[in-house]
Each structure stands twice: as structure tokens, then as C-alpha cells.
Amino acid sequence: MFRISHYYNWLSSISRLWSWTALAGRLLIAYFVLQSIVAEAENGTPNLHLRLFNYTSEIPEGILSGRSAVFVLVDDENKDRTGWKELSIKAHKVIVGTGTDIVGYYNIYDLFAGHETQRSFAQDMLKREVKNILILEKKQGSFSLKVTKFNEKPTFMDHGQNAWRSENIDLREVMADYKRAVGASGQHRSNFLMADAPEFFEDTGLIRRQRFDIFNQDLKLDKLAVPLFPTAATGMNVEKGNSSNNISDQLLRHQQQWKIDSIELASIMETYPFAYGIVAADSDEKKLREQGYQFMLYYLNTSGKVIHDLLNYKSDKNVTDYITIKPSTDKPNLVTIQAHRPVYKYYIKHIFSGEIYLGNVWDAEESWQAALKNHINGIKNKIKQ
Structure with a gap:
């Protein structure tokens, strides 16, 4: 039976181990753990809307x-x-x-x-x-x-x-x-x-306070909460073959993929230059603030056009492509992605004020890994240690 607490405790243990080990050791551990999980996982993951009705x-x-x-x-x-x-x-x-x-x-x-x-x-x-x-x-x-x-x-x-x-x-x-x-x-x-x-x-009042096309300089002083990906936890047995139309099988694959993504998230966050902590996906913002977190890392994953509207970007309604800027210490790389292609876009929310910080450039990409790396690199370039 799937229990998020089991995986959260498991991930926390790995994170603590990483903090005690040199970078090369951390990457080696991540590699072998990932390999063992990938060997068990099947291709494809379900959408989180799936329900065992x-x-x-x-x-x-x-x-x-x-x-x-x-x-x-x-x-x-x-x-x-x-x-x-x-x-x-x-x-x-x-x-x-x-x-x-x-x-x-x-x-x-x-x-x-x-x-x-x-x-x-x-x-x-x-x-x-x-x-x-x-x-x-x-x-x-x-x-x-x-x-x-x-x-x-x-x-x-x-x-x-x-x-x-x-x-x-x-x-x-x-x-x-x-x-x-x-x-x-x-x-x-x-x-x-x-x-x-x-x-x-296709739109909702997602931004209820001010939004800024910059990074908040206080990130170098205050702790950032980084939620794990949401799970397809059912609170019931999802053993293989337990449901018609194979939904239980898809949920099982999602659980396996969740472990892979959780380890990779922790690995990528190692490159973040300031204080952060990995928290449960459904963490309450008020409680996180009581625990010392001042900022929350969020993402959106749907079409680039819809994300533009959700985050109140100004853009031509007839636009066909968006230019993603991949920040780097050298010359930034440019990636062209069709406006209606599904992409990931990360942003940071100041928990107390509700203010949204989107970063200085459009840094969305088709994989969450690339989008997160773009966002972290943008922070490194704009907020000096």
C-alpha cells in the first residue's frame, strides 16, 4: 500500500546522507539508486486526474x-x-x-x-x-x-x-x-x-498580489521551500491488476516515477546557491513560514500560451512561438518552442506577501529538469552570493 510518508522519510534520509558526503559521492549514490528504480519502472506515467472510481x-x-x-x-x-x-x-x-x-x-x-x-x-x-x-x-x-x-x-x-x-x-x-x-x-x-x-x-485568478519579472534579492538571506512532486496516493491498495482499464497499473507506474523524480529533484537542487529545504507537496504555507521558510518554489505545466495568461505575461494573442532563454555565465542559449506545446515554468512566491517572482526572462522548457536548471541558473546570475 502506498504511503507518501514512507517515501518522504526515505528521501529525507538520502538528503541527510548527501549533506555529509562530497559532491562526487552524492552523484554516485544518486546514480545507483536511480538505476535500481529505473529497472523496475515501466515507460509512461498517468495524469494526476486519474481516479479509482x-x-x-x-x-x-x-x-x-x-x-x-x-x-x-x-x-x-x-x-x-x-x-x-x-x-x-x-x-x-x-x-x-x-x-x-x-x-x-x-x-x-x-x-x-x-x-x-x-x-x-x-x-x-x-x-x-x-x-x-x-x-x-x-x-x-x-x-x-x-x-x-x-x-x-x-x-x-x-x-x-x-x-x-x-x-x-x-x-x-x-x-x-x-x-x-x-x-x-x-x-x-x-x-x-x-x-x-x-x-x-483557461485562466483563473492565480496571481492575487503583485508579480515581478525579477528574482527577489532576499533569496540569499531567507530559506526557500521546495515541494516534492504531487503523488497519485490513493489511500487504498493499487496492486497490479486491481482495477479495470488498467488505472491501478498506471498509478503504480506513477509511484515508481515519483521516486525517480524525487531523487533527481534533490540532485538538481544541490546546485541552488542559497538556503532551501525539500518539503511535502501538500505542505501548508503558513506552517512552512512558522518553520522558517519565507519563499516557496512553484511550477506550472501546461501549454506555454496558457501559462503566459495564468502568470499575466503581456503577449500577442496570435503568437505562434515563444523564445526560451537558457541563462548561463557565457552567452545565453535560445530555444524556440511552439506556443501551444506543454512546458514547465518555475516561479517563486513570497509566502507572507503573496508576491510572485517570475525571473528576468522566459525560461520555460518541455522538461521539468531543464526548466528548473534554467531558473536556478537565472538566480545565480542575478543574485550574487
């Missing part, structure tokens, strides 16, 4: 009297990232025709782009009085629709909660199943004024 034939209560949101995922998204909107448009007419009041459509990758996006989008949904969630997916040529309750938390859904599901290679069949299930639910309809077209939400 308890599937039933019943549509959740309130689907015809309350408000709902639709989470959309398209695994073969086109270069302009319009596929998820096209799928939403095809499904919308049938969904609202049943009396389901949809307040908005969300791209799953945007919702789970980072710790703060989950929290902010969840708050938006609470304000919009969302009660149920529909998960519309297109994967490997097959379509699926799941309907479940909104848990009113930044995780949006819990493992083990009830959900209705339909899956078919024909989207029309999936929509017909939903229409039949709603009709057979016996629920009283009180939703009548529905929007003719879907409304898409």
Missing part, C-alpha cells in the same frame, strides 16, 4: 437541478490545442439538452498544471456553485464520459467515490448513453436556461 449505473443526484462543470482531455491534441474545444462543442448540445446546466468547460491539463492552479480553479468552481463534474475524454480513438460529484477541494474528486461511466469508439453512442441514463434517473428537472454554446475557462 466506484462505477455504478446511477447518475449523481442534482444533475438536473444543480450546476456542473466539464473536464476535457484529448490525448492527440493538435498543434493549435483546439481539439479539446472541438470535442466540447460536439458534446455540448446533447449534454445541455438533458437539462444538465454546464457552467464551463476546462482543459484537464490546465486544472492540474500546478498546486496553485488546482486551488484557484477549485475556488472558482465553488463560487459558481458547481456540484457535479463530467469528465469527457478522447484517448486512442475511443471516447468516454464519466459523471461524479465535485468534492469541493483542490483535488476536485476523490478515489473511491461513485461515478457513472460510458465508453465507446463512437461519441454519439456515449452521448446517447448519457441521455438515457439521465432520463432513467427519475430526477426532477429544474434547469431550463442553458447556454447554446460551451464557455471555456
Whole structure:
């Protein structure tokens, strides 16, 4: 059974060992530990939205009297990232025709782009009085629709909660199943004024205080909290083969990949020149501040265009590419990445004030490792020891 505390204690022990060993020794230890874990891991990791639902034939209560949101995922998204909107448009007419009041459509990758996006989008949904969630997916040529309750938390859904599901290679069949299930639910309809077209939400009030395109000079004086990556912890057994559609297998692979990424994160942070500490992914900012941390390292992982909007960058809405600047002591390297490609972008938050520090240049990259190294190098160049 997966327990994050086990891995957190394990990682802390390794970190303490690293602080007692020379750099060459640390890297050697990391190499052998990584090799042993990689040998066990399979290729591919799941999205964190995956849930081990308890599937039933019943549509959740309130689907015809309350408000709902639709989470959309398209695994073969086109270069302009319009596929998820096209799928939403095809499904919308049938969904609202049943009396389901949809307040908005969300791209799953945007919702789970980072710790703060989950929290902010969840708050938006609470304000919009969302009660149920529909998960519309297109994967490997097959379509699926799941309907479940909104848990009113930044995780949006819990493992083990009830959900209705339909899956078919024909989207029309999936929509017909939903229409039949709603009709057979016996629920009283009180939703009548529905929007003719879907409304898409790709932005949220992520930055609630000031933002700065610099690094805070106080980083050389104050301690930085570096969260581990979020886990797919279920609180239940995810032994191989324990679930239909192989979700448990994907969760198991994620747990294995989490260990690999955790060690690599600790290794890369060794190059950070100032005081820091590695903390749990769900650490409370207020408690961290009580422990002496003044800054928090966060990241976003979704399309570069969406990240630009989330972080309030000024950019042309018709832009097709972004130029990533890889800071270095010599001449900076430039990398061109399509605007709608998924990238990682790191930023630092001052815990007490809520101020956001993005760095002096756009340093996002397609791998989290490269993006983090860019950010650390930027700090080294702009904040002298």
C-alpha cells in the first residue's frame, strides 16, 4: 500500500546522507539508486486526474437541478490545442439538452498544471456553485464520459467515490448513453436556461498580489521551500491488476516515477546557491513560514500560451512561438518552442506577501529538469552570493 510518508522519510534520509558526503559521492549514490528504480519502472506515467472510481449505473443526484462543470482531455491534441474545444462543442448540445446546466468547460491539463492552479480553479468552481463534474475524454480513438460529484477541494474528486461511466469508439453512442441514463434517473428537472454554446475557462485568478519579472534579492538571506512532486496516493491498495482499464497499473507506474523524480529533484537542487529545504507537496504555507521558510518554489505545466495568461505575461494573442532563454555565465542559449506545446515554468512566491517572482526572462522548457536548471541558473546570475 502506498504511503507518501514512507517515501518522504526515505528521501529525507538520502538528503541527510548527501549533506555529509562530497559532491562526487552524492552523484554516485544518486546514480545507483536511480538505476535500481529505473529497472523496475515501466515507460509512461498517468495524469494526476486519474481516479479509482466506484462505477455504478446511477447518475449523481442534482444533475438536473444543480450546476456542473466539464473536464476535457484529448490525448492527440493538435498543434493549435483546439481539439479539446472541438470535442466540447460536439458534446455540448446533447449534454445541455438533458437539462444538465454546464457552467464551463476546462482543459484537464490546465486544472492540474500546478498546486496553485488546482486551488484557484477549485475556488472558482465553488463560487459558481458547481456540484457535479463530467469528465469527457478522447484517448486512442475511443471516447468516454464519466459523471461524479465535485468534492469541493483542490483535488476536485476523490478515489473511491461513485461515478457513472460510458465508453465507446463512437461519441454519439456515449452521448446517447448519457441521455438515457439521465432520463432513467427519475430526477426532477429544474434547469431550463442553458447556454447554446460551451464557455471555456483557461485562466483563473492565480496571481492575487503583485508579480515581478525579477528574482527577489532576499533569496540569499531567507530559506526557500521546495515541494516534492504531487503523488497519485490513493489511500487504498493499487496492486497490479486491481482495477479495470488498467488505472491501478498506471498509478503504480506513477509511484515508481515519483521516486525517480524525487531523487533527481534533490540532485538538481544541490546546485541552488542559497538556503532551501525539500518539503511535502501538500505542505501548508503558513506552517512552512512558522518553520522558517519565507519563499516557496512553484511550477506550472501546461501549454506555454496558457501559462503566459495564468502568470499575466503581456503577449500577442496570435503568437505562434515563444523564445526560451537558457541563462548561463557565457552567452545565453535560445530555444524556440511552439506556443501551444506543454512546458514547465518555475516561479517563486513570497509566502507572507503573496508576491510572485517570475525571473528576468522566459525560461520555460518541455522538461521539468531543464526548466528548473534554467531558473536556478537565472538566480545565480542575478543574485550574487
